[in-house]
Structure formats: C-alpha cells, structure tokens
Amino acid sequence: MPETPGPGTDRLMELLSVSLGAYYGDFTAAAAAEGLTASQGKTLSVLRRGPSAMRALATTLACDASNMTGIIDRLEKRALVRREPSPTDRRVKTVLLTAEGERTVDAIRAGMHTTLAGLEALPDADRGALEDLLERVFTAPARGGPTP
8 A cells, every 4th residue: 555645845844834933932931921022941951962162052042142241141131041161272262051041941840831731741652752853853963864
C-alpha cells in the first residue's frame, strides 16, 4: 500500500510560525512578570547555557553589539549577570549568569503556563518524539547534519 505523504514544508513552516508565536507570547508575558523585557529574558536564557562573550551574545540574539551592551548594563544593575574579563583576552568581556539570574530564568519558565500546559498534556512517547524532531531540525545543522 502506498505511503500517504505527510504535510508539506509550507504547512510545517506555518505550524512552526504559529507555535513560535505562541511560545514567545507566553515567554514575553512571563519575562514581564519578572520585570524584564523579552530581550532581557532571552539573554538570561542564553546565558543559562553557559558564560558568553558580549559579541557572541549579540550574534546569538541577532542584535547590534551596542544594544547588547545596554541589555547587559540593565541586567547587571539588577544583579542578574556579571561581567568578567576573558582569561585569554582582557579586551573581551565574558558575561555570566548570577544565582539571582538563574532564579529569574526558573521563574520565567515556571510562568510560561500555556507552553507548560501544552507540553505536559503530551504523552511521554510524543514528548520523546518532539524532542527528537526538534534536535534533528534545529541542532543537526550545527553538527553537519541536514539543513532545515
């Protein structure tokens, strides 16, 4: 029996767009509940993965380096991040998440009620499949796998 074709790329792109819009709306509201802009919340989330140089942060977040400086300045005033000179190049500043920054990222994630409810409603097998698919689509290119 011939296999039924799955959804086309256009349909998948549309579903991703809707999904990401809902996710970022939820994220933005949760960040605002912590007194942060979406950009500040995203910065903290990226730093959760580990310390980063200012320029690398700007690249990851697709923003101008001068804008990144302003974001980090505001986060530093709230003691959510700290800057340190790079051990290999003193001209480079590395940004690290503080314990309060970690707590804030946890609070943002806990405040994403719509996203959490949707993910928690999935059976374990579906969550595993979603994890596998997201890994394959979004991290495989970085490892030299297929490009999206």
